[in-house]
Amino acid sequence: MKKTCLHSNHTSLGALMSPFGGFDMPISYEGIEAEHRAVREDVGVFDVSHMGEVLISGPQATLFVNYIFTGDISTLEPGKVIYGMMLNENGGVVDDLLVYKRSDSEYFLVINASNIDKDVAWIKAHAEKYDVSVDDQCDFWSELAIQGPRAEEVIKTVLGIDGSDLSFYTFKDIKTDNGQPIVLSRTGYTGEDGFELYAPAEVIVSAWNKLMQAGVAPCGLGCRDTLRFEAGLPLYGDELTDEITPLEAGLGMFAKVDKEGFIGREALVAQKAEGLKRKVVGLEIEGRAIPRHGYDVLDTDGNKVGEITTGYHSITLDRNLAMALVDSRFSALDTPLQVQVRRKVFPAKVIKKRFYTPKYKK
Amino acid sequence: MTYFLPSHEYARIEDNLAYIGISKFAAEQLGNVVYVDMPEVDDEVVAGEEFGAIESVKAASDLFSPVSGTVVEINEELLDNPKLVNEDPEKHWIIKVEMRDPSELEKLLSPEAYAKVCEAEKH
Numbered sequence: 050m051k052k053t054c055l056h057s058n059h060t061s062l063g064a065l066m067s068p069f070g071g072f073d074m075p076i077s078y079e080g081i082e083a084e085h086r087a088v089r090e091d092v093g094v095f096d097v098s099h100m101g102e103v104l105i106s107g108p109q110a111t112l113f114v115n116y117i118f119t120g121d122i123s124t125l126e127p128g129k130v131i132y133g134m135m136l137n138e139n140g141g142v143v144d145d146l147l148v149y150k151r152s153d154s155e156y157f158l159v160i161n162a163s164n165i166d167k168d169v170a171w172i173k174a175h176a177e178k179y180d181v182s183v184d185d186q187c188d189f190w191s192e193l194a195i196q197g198p199r200a201e202e203v204i205k206t207v208l209g210i211d212g213s214d215l216s217f218y219t220f221k222d223i224k225t226d227n228g229q230p231i232v233l234s235r236t237g238y239t240g241e242d243g244f245e246l247y248a249p250a251e252v253i254v255s256a257w258n259k260l261m262q263a264g265v266a267p268c269g270l271g272c273r274d275t276l277r278f279e280a281g282l283p284l285y286g287d288e289l290t291d292e293i294t295p296l297e298a299g300l301g302m303f304a305k306v307d308k309e310g311f312i313g314r315e316a317l318v319a320q321k322a323e324g325l326k327r328k329v330v331g332l333e334i335e336g337r338a339i340p341r342h343g344y345d346v347l348d349t350d351g352n353k354v355g356e357i358t359t360g361y362h363s364i365t366l367d368r369n370l371a372m373a374l375v376d377s378r379f380s381a382l383d384t385p386l387q388v389q390v391r392r393k394v395f396p397a398k399v400i401k402k403r404f405y406t407p408k409y410k411k
Numbered sequence: 412m413t414y415f416l417p418s419h420e421y422a423r424i425e426d427n428l429a430y431i432g433i434s435k436f437a438a439e440q441l442g443n444v445v446y447v448d449m450p451e452v453d454d455e456v457v458a459g460e461e462f463g464a465i466e467s468v469k470a471a472s473d474l475f476s477p478v479s480g481t482v483v484e485i486n487e488e489l490l491d492n493p494k495l496v497n498e499d500p501e502k503h504w505i506i507k508v509e510m511r512d513p514s515e516l517e518k519l520l521s522p523e524a525y526a527k528v529c530e531a532e533k534h
Contacts, residue, residue: 065442081468082443271442271469337446337490339466361468362445391448391464391471 053098054191054250055257062267070162072099074270081271085364088239088276092197093268094260097245098253099162102190103172106155107181114156116311117175118148119295119304125150130218130234133303135171136313140294140320144168145285147236149220157232159247161285175312190232191253195260196243196268196276198408204233204244207263208256212244217409225252238273240280240407278359279366281331281403287342287358288329288372296320297374299329299402328380329358331402334369338390340397346373347387347394354379357388363404370404371397413501414477414519416459417528422477422519423504429478430504433465436529438500441467447489447496447505454482456508458515463505465496478515480508 051072059066064075075096077084087093105114114122120133127150135143144164149157160168169185176183195204204210212233215221220234229252237243246256261267274284283289288298295304296317306317334340340360348354355375363370371388379386384399413423419437422429438444446466456462456476463474484507489495495503520528 065440076469077442080442275468338448339446339471341471362466364468 051099053096054254055096055098058254058257058261059096059267064267064269067270069270070099071165072162074099075267077269077271078267081269081275082364084266084268085272085275087266088197088241088268088272089365090198091266092195092199092203093266093272094257095194095196095268095270095273096192096257097194097273098191100192101160101162101165101168101185101187102247103158103160103169104155104184104186105158105172105176105181106184107179108154109180110156111153113176113179113181114148114158115308116179117172118146119311119313120148121305121308122148122150122156127152128219128221130220130236132218134289134295134300135168136295136304136311136316137291138313138316139292140296140313140316141291142285142289142293142295142298143171143291145283145289147234149232149234151222163286189249190247191250192248193246193253193256193260194237194239194243194273195246195265196237196239197241200241200243201410203260203263203265204246207259207265210246215244217411235410238282239276240282240405241276242408242410274359275361275364278361278370278372279363279405280407281372281401281405283329284359288374293329293374294320297325297327297329325377327355327374328377329372329374329402330380331400331404332357332360332371332373332386332388332397333400334360334371334388334395334397336369336395338388338393338395339369340371340373340388340390345389346375346397347389348379349385349387351387351394354386365405368404372402413522414516415522415525415528416475416477416519417525418475420475420477421501422508422516423501424516427510427513428483429480429508429510431462431476431478431506431508432504433474433496433500434525434529435500436532438497441465441472442497443468444493444496447493449485449489449506450482452482452485456480456482456506458518465505466493474505476508477519478508478510478512480511482506483509
């Protein structure tokens, strides 16, 4: 199993470790609830060095990225970040990713750890017809996410990095005093304001140590998942897979079907014309039981109409909530449904899946 | 006397009654407990078989019964305050079972043997 450059830092902090996306990653240190609250109310730092980075460059970089990516990057200004997906021909999601635009000839792609091999092979296979080079930089970059209302203050006072000039979904390339590169973006996966910082391992280890000395809460992947869930953000493998389209996932706004010629576009156009057969919705469950990934969703007569994709007892909201992929006839708000939790069945109701209103800095 | 299963449930024996819960080690591994799914009074449980589940923030874990018998009481305090399991899992048992066959205890782990199971899982 792969390890990030901070692996020994995690184990010496006594973190609970678990495999994720091929890496041995920290799930929690103090406990998921305390870490979750630190990010909502104060600030926390995550080692997210498992994420993958791919650089696309060359004269046809814009043309090529527009071909493999659902978002329209031709009109995107340099210094901006855009979220979207790579689709297969059936409209299923190969991966969801961030695209950082440096110029019309250079794009920095950030992909999920669990999909690195698949994505790199996919990108390279489609790049053959274009005048671009594809550089797998996963081993070069490590990454921290500093998230929470005090993130801007903490990176300034503890790391000496000014992020105040960045608005949400913008980035800048900076250098350390000894010339090491840093990519800093105002992005995240928690529903809070915050930054993601990419740099070589020695820069990341040094930044982590400074943040620990300053008393910033180390946060694991456990609360990363509870935080993104509350904000209604999808996780690849749960709400998105090779067989779920962005339209079904409720992420149609990130798939520009009016944009010409990208892989999967025809499938999305056809799906729009036919109407969706299933859709990811939010559910609130009555009772104490917690719905988990894969549990059956039933109609009020007890017929199976879908499955839970993610479910938690929401830490911020203190309610039992879930996202579920259901038959679209049952996707309207307030539709009464049921969830099978082991031997018992609990009543549920369709609600908006953005359970917590994100507090981004616009 | 307290006995354990390798799946981290304990049975504390008082006369013919077994107080069943999860070990300190398991509570630490689980993290914040948010729900305990219990059987009902008068339900039958079977040694080695699932009788409920314990939910942490992260996941649901099945609970297995160390002994066979009839549930005579459930710890209702845990329904409203599941975190008691984190505070002191040995004090806050989950179900109380009237044992059908006390000879089943011979198949369970002693505290010393169980400590070795935990030690092995840490590495």
